[in-house]
Amino acid sequence: MHSPILSGIHHVTAIASDPQRNLDFYTQTLGLRLVKLTVNYDDPGTYHFYFGDAQGRPGTLLTFFPWRHAHRGHQGTGQVIAIALAVPEHAVGYWRDRLQRQGIGFVEEERMGATVLAFADSDGMTLELIAHAGTMPGSAWGHSEIPAEHAVRGVHSVTLSEEGYERTARLLHETMGFRLTAEQGNRFRYEIGEGGAGATVDLLCQPDAPPGTMGAGTVHHVAFRTPDDTHQNAWREQLRAEGYNVSPIMDRQYFHSIYYREPGGVLCEIATDPPGFTVDEPLEALGTALRLPAWLEPRRRVIEQIVAPLRLPHSTAGGTGQ
Ligand code: ZN
Secondary structure, rough: OOOOOOOEEEEEEEEEEHHHHHHHHHHHHHOOOOEEEEEEEEEEEEEEEEEEOOOOOOEEEEEEEEEEOOOEOOOOEEEEEEEEEEEEEEHHHHHHHHHOOOOOEEEEEEOOEEEEEEEEEEOOOOOEEEEEEOOOOOOOOOOOOOOHHHHOOOOEEEEEEOOOOOOHHHHHHHHOOOOEEEEEOOEEEEEEOOOOOOOOEEEEEOOOHHHHHHHEEOEEEEEEEOOOOOHHHHHHHHHHHHHOOOOOOOOOOOOOOOEEEOOOOOEEEEEEEOHHHHOOHHHHHHHOOOOOOOOOOOHHHHHHHHHOOOOOOHHHHHHOOO
16 A cells, blocks of 8 residues: 555543543533443553544544543643644634633633634643634534534644654654644644644644643543554554554554554554444444443453442433434
8 A cells, every 4th residue: 555544633532530520521511422431441440431422433532541549640742732622613602601601711812713712621631622614523412511503523633742843743744644734833733634623733842841741631642543454554564664663453442553652752543443433332322331342341240340330421312413
């Protein structure tokens, strides 16, 4: 294969502390759908939450490892320091009011022609809502407090903080196929494919900032999308040929993954679009029960005793939004 395809952001995974608080923040405050309730396959005594749009599409997914006793991390260089979510342009006023009513402080700025509302999640991680005029990565989940017309429609972009930006820029451009599309101060915007929401990575050049430390309230990794196993294999070979230390292909049940670290230190993943979240439960039932892979199913009773019980969102079943 000459040039394997990378079609944007697949998901972003972060570390949280209290599971219930994390679940409530993303499903209630932000109105995302819990599209899968499972455990961390490397640490099955910890939940793994997947939040997304009505269909659980790649490009709309935020995932969390909530470690109840996790120390707070510190955002800094070598990390994704902000996750931006796309909302329709007309929804900015709604979200200003909503954040205010919820007692969530936010900072408003104009970034490359779009309004951005920046605030912290329940563990202090920086989130941004970006008013986006173009195509959205996903569709509204219509079963939350948020009216469907104002709902979050997926991941817009991620911001990587870098001490020096050139080597990361070279990886994004020359290897991964992103192109530089805009600059604003120390922010360099890269887009891939059709660009826009779900296909944008911002590099923030911060030579004087301290390096980040991993912990609650920080991003663990960002995953990019590839169409299938053949493309993923080609990516693995290409990255290895260029000297990157790439993991073996891992079966994550809902996609297949490879991992590598970009030169500035951010952990990156390339994940396949298939098989997706309906591989082990129907669309209307996504996120309504703890799902385990076959190899953990024999340990279900023990796992259920270790992970604390949760109050799941009231309305996760019965329809798929608009
Ligand atoms: Zn991942």
